[in-house]
Amino acid sequence: MEQLTDESTALEKLKQGDWSGLEILVRLHQAKALRVAFLITQDVAMAEDVVAETFLHLATHLAHFDQNRPFEPYLLRSVANAALKAIQAQKRHLSFDGNPALVEEIFERGQSVESQVEALELSRRLNEALQQLAPRQRLAIVQRYYLEMSEAEMSHRFGVAPGTIKYLLNAARSRLRSLLGSEGGQR
Amino acid sequence: MSPLTPRQLLDLAAQQQVEGIDLVSRIVSLTPTPSPTGREENALTPAPSPTGRGEVDSLSLRERARVRDNSPALAEVLTPDPSPTGLRTWVQGLRAKPALIVLLLFLALALISGAAYALGRSLGYLPGIGLVEQGSPLRVLAEPVSQTRDGITLTVREAVLTSERTVILMTIENLPWRIFGDPEDSPLCAADPQVRLPNGDTLTITAGRASANAEGRWELRWTYGPIPPQVNQADFLVSCIQGALPDKAPEDWLFKLRFVPAPPDLTVMPVQEVPTPLPATPSQPEHQTPEGWRLEKVIETETGYILVGTFHLSHLPYNAMVLGFSEWPSIIDAFGNPVPARPASDLDLSSSVPGEIPWSLEIEGKQHAWPLTIRVQGVDAQTTELSAQFSVDVGERPQPGQEWAIGKTIQLGEMQVEVQRVRFSGRGYEFEMKASDPLRHVELAIEGATAHSGYGSSDDQGNVQVGLEFETPPTGQLQVRISGVLFRLQGDWSFQWMPEDAQGRQSLFGIRLVLDKTVELEDGYILVGHLEWEDERIQLASTDAHLFATDAKGNRLPLEIVSFDVLSQLAPNFSNSRWETWAYRLAGKDFLPPVTLHLQRVNVMLTSPLSLTIDLQPQGFAFDEAHSGASYELGSIPLEGLPAFQARLVRVTYVRQQDLHGFEFTFETGPRLAGLTVQLTPSLIAGTGQGRSLIESSFDELSGFLIARSLTDAEMNLPLTLEISDLQVQGDWTVEWGGQ
Numbered sequence: 055m056e057q058l059t060d061e062s063t064a065l066e067k068l069k070q071g072d073w074s075g076l077e078i079l080v081r082l083h084q085a086k087a088l089r090v091a092f093l094i095t096q097d098v099a100m101a102e103d104v105v106a107e108t109f110l111h112l113a114t115h116l117a118h119f120d121q122n123r124p125f126e127p128y129l130l131r132s133v134a135n136a137a138l139k140a141i142q143a144q145k146r147h148l149s150f151d152g153n154p155a156l157v158e159e160i161f162e163r164g165q166s167v168e169s170q171v172e173a174l175e176l177s178r179r180l181n182e183a184l185q186q187l188a189p190r191q192r193l194a195i196v197q198r199y200y201l202e203m204s205e206a207e208m209s210h211r212f213g214v215a216p217g218t219i220k221y222l223l224n225a226a227r228s229r230l231r232s233l234l235g236s237e238g239g240q241r
Numbered sequence: 242m243s244p245l246t247p248r249q250l251l252d253l254a255a256q257q258q259v260e261g262i263d264l265v266s267r268i269v270s271l272t273p274t275p276s277p278t279g280r281e282e283n284a285l286t287p288a289p290s291p292t293g294r295g296e297v298d299s300l301s302l303r304e305r306a307r308v309r310d311n312s313p314a315l316a317e318v319l320t321p322d323p324s325p326t327g328l329r330t331w332v333q334g335l336r337a338k339p340a341l342i343v344l345l346l347f348l349a350l351a352l353i354s355g356a357a358y359a360l361g362r363s364l365g366y367l368p369g370i371g372l373v374e375q376g377s378p379l380r381v382l383a384e385p386v387s388q389t390r391d392g393i394t395l396t397v398r399e400a401v402l403t404s405e406r407t408v409i410l411m412t413i414e415n416l417p418w419r420i421f422g423d424p425e426d427s428p429l430c431a432a433d434p435q436v437r438l439p440n441g442d443t444l445t446i447t448a449g450r451a452s453a454n455a456e457g458r459w460e461l462r463w464t465y466g467p468i469p470p471q472v473n474q475a476d477f478l479v480s481c482i483q484g485a486l487p488d489k490a491p492e493d494w495l496f497k498l499r500f501v502p503a504p505p506d507l508t509v510m511p512v513q514e515v516p517t518p519l520p521a522t523p524s525q526p527e528h529q530t531p532e533g534w535r536l537e538k539v540i541e542t543e544t545g546y547i548l549v550g551t552f553h554l555s556h557l558p559y560n561a562m563v564l565g566f567s568e569w570p571s572i573i574d575a576f577g578n579p580v581p582a583r584p585a586s587d588l589d590l591s592s593s594v595p596g597e598i599p600w601s602l603e604i605e606g607k608q609h610a611w612p613l614t615i616r617v618q619g620v621d622a623q624t625t626e627l628s629a630q631f632s633v634d635v636g637e638r639p640q641p642g643q644e645w646a647i648g649k650t651i652q653l654g655e656m657q658v659e660v661q662r663v664r665f666s667g668r669g670y671e672f673e674m675k676a677s678d679p680l681r682h683v684e685l686a687i688e689g690a691t692a693h694s695g696y697g698s699s700d701d702q703g704n705v706q707v708g709l710e711f712e713t714p715p716t717g718q719l720q721v722r723i724s725g726v727l728f729r730l731q732g733d734w735s736f737q738w739m740p741e742d743a744q745g746r747q748s749l750f751g752i753r754l755v756l757d758k759t760v761e762l763e764d765g766y767i768l769v770g771h772l773e774w775e776d777e778r779i780q781l782a783s784t785d786a787h788l789f790a791t792d793a794k795g796n797r798l799p800l801e802i803v804s805f806d807v808l809s810q811l812a813p814n815f816s817n818s819r820w821e822t823w824a825y826r827l828a829g830k831d832f833l834p835p836v837t838l839h840l841q842r843v844n845v846m847l848t849s850p851l852s853l854t855i856d857l858q859p860q861g862f863a864f865d866e867a868h869s870g871a872s873y874e875l876g877s878i879p880l881e882g883l884p885a886f887q888a889r890l891v892r893v894t895y896v897r898q899q900d901l902h903g904f905e906f907t908f909e910t911g912p913r914l915a916g917l918t919v920q921l922t923p924s925l926i927a928g929t930g931q932g933r934s935l936i937e938s939s940f941d942e943l944s945g946f947l948i949a950r951s952l953t954d955a956e957m958n959l960p961l962t963l964e965i966s967d968l969q970v971q972g973d974w975t976v977e978w979g980g981q
Contacts, residue, residue, distance in 0.1 A: 062450065062460075063583040072569030073269075074581070080265050088262055089255035098258055106268050124416070124459065124484075164245035173245055177254035184254070199247035202417055 061125060068113050076113045083126055084109075087133045093200060094137035094192045096185045104137045111136075127201075134196055141189040156183045157195050365509035366540045366547070369462070370401045370408045371587045372512065377404045378470070379503035386477075386498060390491040393417075397477055397496050401503075402468050407436060407444060409477065409498075413459035420482065420489035430481035436465050436498075437476040444468065448589040451483070464589050473500045513539040513741075515550075532835075533734040534615065541740070545604045547585045548738065552598040552620070557730065559624035559654055562596040567619030567729050572602065574610035575752070575972045577913065581605040610913070611739035612753070614973055618795060620730050621681065627653040629723045630688075633663050637716050641667035653726050656680040658705065660721075669710035672721070676703040683707065684725035690715040733795045733837055735975060752782055754840050754974040757822075766827045767803060768978065772843065778882075780846040784823045787842040792832040799828040800838075834980025842915060843970045850920070850966035851882045855893060858959050862895065869897040877909065880965070888914055888947075893961075896952060901935055903952035906963070910947045915940070916969035919951040923962035930955030938969075 060078045067075030084105060091101035091108075112132060160180045167173045184192055197203045245253070363375040373379060382400035389395075392415050399410040411434075436444040444465035451461045468475060479494040481487075515536045538549040554563050572580040582602045590599035602615065629651045635643075647660040659675045669692065672685060682699045685707045686692070692709040699705045737753075753773045760767035772782045790798040803824040827836070860873050872894040880888040892907035906919055916938040931954055938949035951963075 062586050066584055066586075067569060070566065070569040070584075077265055077269050080268050084262075084264050085259075088259040088264070089252060092255045092259045093251055098262070101259060102262060102264060102267075106264055109264075109268050158247075161247035161250060164247065164250045167245050173250075173253060174257070176245070177250055177257060180250055180254040181258070196251070200251045202248065 065125060073113070076109060079113075079125070079129075080109055083129055086126070087129060090130050090133045090196060090200060091137045093184060093196045094134060094189065095141050096181065096192070097141075100140055101137070104140050105133060107140075108133045108136045130201055134193055134201065138189050138193045141192075157187070161199065364512040364514070364538070366512050366542070367401060367507075367509055368542065369399065369410060369587050371464075371589060373401065373403045373509060374405065375509065375511070379403060379507065379509075380468075380473070380500040381503045381507070383499040383501045386496045388494060388496065390494070393482075393490060395479060395494055395496075397498060400498060400500065402500055404470075405467055406447065407465040407468050409434075409436070409463050409465070411459075411461045411463075411479075413461065413482065416459060416482070416490070420485040430483050430485045430487070432480045432483070434463060434480070435476075435478045436468070437478060438468065438472055439474065450586065462587065468500070474498060475500075510540055510542060513541075515539060534736040536736065536738060539738075539740075541607075542603075545606050546740065547588075548602045548604065548615075549585070549588065549590070550600060551592055551594070552600055552617075552734070553594065553596065554620065554622075554730070555596070557596075557622050557624075559626045559726070561622035561624035561626070561728070561730075563598060563730075564621045564623050564727065565598055566600075566617050567621050568617065570600075570602070570615050570617040572604070573614050573616075573973060575612055575614075575913075575974075577971065577973050578610065580609055580613055607740070610972075612737040613739065614735055614737050614975065616733065616735035618731065618733050620732070620734075621727060622730050623725060623727045625725050627656075627723075627726045629653055630720060631660055631723075632718055632720050634718045635663070635665060635670070635716055639665040639714070639716060641665060651723065653680065653683075653723065656726070656728060658683055658723070665714070666708065666710070667714075669708060669714050670719070671706060671708040674705040674707070676705050678703065679729040679731065680726060681705075681729055682727040683723045685709060686722050686724050687715055688720035688722060731795060732793050733791060735837070737975070752776075752779070752843055752845075752970075752972075752974060754838065754976045756838065756976045756978055759978065762826075765829050767808065767824060768827055768838065769808070769822065769824045770838075770976065771822045772840075778848050780848040782846075783844045784840055784842075788823065788825055788838055788840050790825075790827060791837050791839065793835055794833055796832075798832055798836065800825050801828070802826075832980065835977045836980050838976050838978065840974040841971060843972065843974070845968045845970050847966045847968070850964040851880055852923075853878065853880065853890065853963045853965075854960050855890075855963070856960035857893070862959070864895075864902065864957060866897065868895050869902075871895050880908070888917070890963075891946070896950065898935070898952055900954050901933065901952040902954075903935075903950065903957075904961070906949045906951070908947040908949065913971050914947065914968065915971045916947065917949055917965050918967040919949045920964040920966065921951050921953065921957060921961065922964055924957045924959075925953060926956040926958060 061082055064075035064078035064082075067073075068079070087105045087108065088101055091104040092098060095101050095104060108129065112129060157180065160176055160183060163176055164173075167176060184195065187195070364372045365375040367373055380402040382397065385396055385398050387394060387396040394412075394414040396412045396414070397409060398412050401408045433446050433449060438444070444467075446463060446465050448464040449462070451459060475498050477496040477498050479496075481492045482490050515538065532554055534550060534552055536548055536550040538547075540547040540549070552563070552566070557563065572582045574580050582604045585601040585603040588601050590601055592599045598620070604613070631647070631649055631651060633645055633647060635645060642665070644662050644664045646662050650657055650659045656679065657677045658680055659677075661673045661675055664671045664673070670687070674683065676682070676699070680703075682697065682705055684697075687709060690711055692711055694710045695708060697705070697707040754770065755773050756768060756770040758769040760769070772784065774782055788800060788802075790800045792798055803826045805822075805824065808824045825838075855875065855878075857873055862868055862871065862873065872892055874892055875890055877889040877891050880890065888908050888910045890906060891909050894905040894907070896903055896905050903921065904919075908914075908917070918936050918938060920936065933954045935950065935952040938947060940946070941948050
């Protein structure tokens with residue numbers, strides 16, 4: 055109840071020009087925003103910058119935000135897009151040979167995880183797999199599995215055909231299997 | 242261990258990397274900082290300290306620079322903004338939505354009857370519900386009603402029925418955010434839930450509010466008209482979840498509500514009606530509606546206070562009407578520290594008086610340095626009295642994207658707007674303009690053509706954009722009429738407030754600036770007043786020539802102190818029997834009233850000195866040349882008795898200066914303590930010395946410490962006993978004078 059009131063108050067404050075509302079919003083949403091940003095950028099410092107930038111950007115454009123909608127999806131979607139832009143602006147990420155299907159395979163393994171240690175190991179491998187993906191593919195993974203968007207919604211956001219999204223998510227599944235097999239055949 | 246979903250795995254992967262990172266201070270450091278005057282400073286400019294010490298947070302500045310360098314978009318955000326607010330205010334938002342303004346006015350008018358009906362009744366306050374009539378029977382929801390469909394849970398959690406309205410609180414849980422569309426998506430669900438009575442009647446909705454937390458749990462609150470006393474059940478129909486895309490979430494939810502008399506232990510907090518308007522401007526004739534702030538209700542909650550009132554200005558230029566505050570009001574305590582406050586979210590405020598702004602402030606905490614000063618320095622006003630016309634020839638076949646440069650400056654009263662260009666969007670025309678302060682926005686119409694929709698925006702740099710869309714866009718020579726003008730009215734409107742029972746229980750906080758008398762001269766005025774206080778710990782408070790005056794626009798007025806010799810000649814009947822009396826001469830009469838006198842520093846003499854004993858013997862200290870300059874770190878000894886000043890003694894240094902010797906005391910203090918004098922009288926050995934001494938204090942701007950020196954030619958004993966009886970206190974005490 056307190057958080058709900060806080061968010062409503064924060065948004066009202068910001069809309070009225072009172073910057074103190076921003077602090078409340080940051081406290082409420084920074085953890086999840088940082089996770090989204092990191093999943094896409096795979097860079098903690100860049101994730102921090104992206105989140106800070108997004109909060110400030112939204113705060114200055116809040117007049118466009120309908121307060122009757124929940125703020126979090128609006129924020130996380132913005133963070134995801136800003137993260138993609140930030141990583142694309144960095145020229146060092148030129149080529150990626152990763153495969154999104156590897157990520158999906160890790161997700162499948164998550165269904166049968168038996169211990170905390172195994173979960174942590176799986177999450178570490180997930181980060182490694184994400185690092186090998188192209189930024190656009192990471193965004194697709196985060197939107198599909200973390201932000202739980204439908205493929206149709208994603209295609210609308212990307213401005214590409216649904217088939218392209220499917221490709222981003224599912225390409226080269228057979229190659230993935232061989233990759234996993236080379237890692238020791240844990241399945 | 243239970244299976245991990247992809248989302249949980251991703252969460253875990255990210256959490257390990259970013260857990261514990263706190264961006265609050267970094268982001269807050271990049272926002273404009275409200276100053277004690279209510280103006281905001283640019284994010285890269287260190288905010289002036291209320292003490293004038295000019296502390297600079299170097300780390301914060303480095304952080305700012307780093308973020309700015311890395312982020313072009315941030316650089317845009319950090320671009321110096323000449324306006325007091327870096328954000329579009331809600332009023333500016335409204336400018337873009339003339340229809341919404343109309344709707345709000347309509348709602349205000351629609352509520353006239355209810356507001357009038359409430360007059361004269363004793364009100365109470367129910368947190369989450371708002372104001373209720375004391376004494377009248379209340380009914381509540383018999384039990385929460387909940388439904389879960391497709392994993393989404395809607396719960397009608399609470400309802401309160403009064404003789405005048407029905408308030409319903411609902412929560413929605415597990416709502417996947419993907420059901421919501423973008424703002425540009427349409428159609429989105431916009432239907433309000435309905436309350437349907439057994440006879441088929443539906444209640445009129447008067448207000449609605451929604452918010453969501455980080456876990457996706459929604460809290461919604463709706464206010465409807467009253468349910469007749471004999472009706473104890475109703476259907477609550479949620480046809481769709483507001484904001485959701487069609488077919489994305491279950492629709493047509495039906496809840497059977499049952500109402501019962503409120504339990505006897507339902508706590509309704511009393512609402513104190515404030516009988517007299519604030520501020521009490523001396524020249525204000527009693528029969529007139531007070532200008533500026535009016536405090537009407539005070540509610541003491543468990544955790545703080547809620548102030549409710551209206552803000553009213555009349556006789557505005559161009560017969561304009563006040564629309565709203567240009568900025569969120571600043572609230573500072575007696576010493577200029579910002580006080581956290583927010584609008585009360587459960588009060589449905591409206592005003593039946595055109596040009597009157599209803600407001601509420603929910604003040605957090607009860608232990609403040611009273612009185613609080615609530616101030617606003619700009620209001621937005623709208624007039625339809627100013628109009629102008631210009632023309633543009635767009636030809637008979639304008640093409641989408643086609644632009645026409647106009648470059649025409651239009652005079653609107655004393656204000657100007659430059660119409661820079663017009664662009665054809667295909668559905669209508671977009672006008673780009675540049676407004677000169679204080680003009681903020683204009684409304685446009687094209688002669689002979691009725692726009693079916695319009696939009697607009699304006700920023701704090703004076704850029705104004707207005708779009709008009711038509712079923713069939715007009716072509717050829719367009720006659721464009723400026724039909725409405727919004728502008729900002731600069732001023733300085735403030736009032737002070739403290740809880741009734743706060744007087745005397747705070748340390749030094751009850752000091753008030755009072756204007757007693759004005760004497761008109763040929764070329765100005767003499768203003769005579771005094772300081773008042775209730776705190777028995779204050780022996781005397783004096784102004785010490787720190788008064789200054791501003792006019793209604795906040796401009797400084799020439800003010801000089803008048804000696805009482807001069808005063809007695811100018812005002813022979815005046816008798817001064819109090820030390821705390823002050824007299825100033827205001828030069829000239831050409832100013833915009835009201836005049837506000839500001840006092841920012843008060844000298845206070847305590848009735849009983851504060852005392853502190855330090856024993857330096859364990860450190861091997863002796864009063865000799867060898868120990869001259871020796872410093873002793875004391876940790877942090879609090880100066881008991883004045884907790885609001887947060888004064889702590891951290892270091893003492895032995896000083897020998899010619900034939901004087903003594904100590905330099907280093908205090909860590911809150912920003913409101915500007916100075917103090919330390920006497921070492923109890924430690925002096927009687928009969929030694931010639932009675933010469935040096936007692937002073939000053940701020941060391943580099944370190945931010947308050948340094949007090951107390952030197953004497955007398956001999957001293959250990960332990961050392963300090964006595965502090967004189968303080969210099971900083972704050973912002975004001976009093977208004979009508980100027981006549």
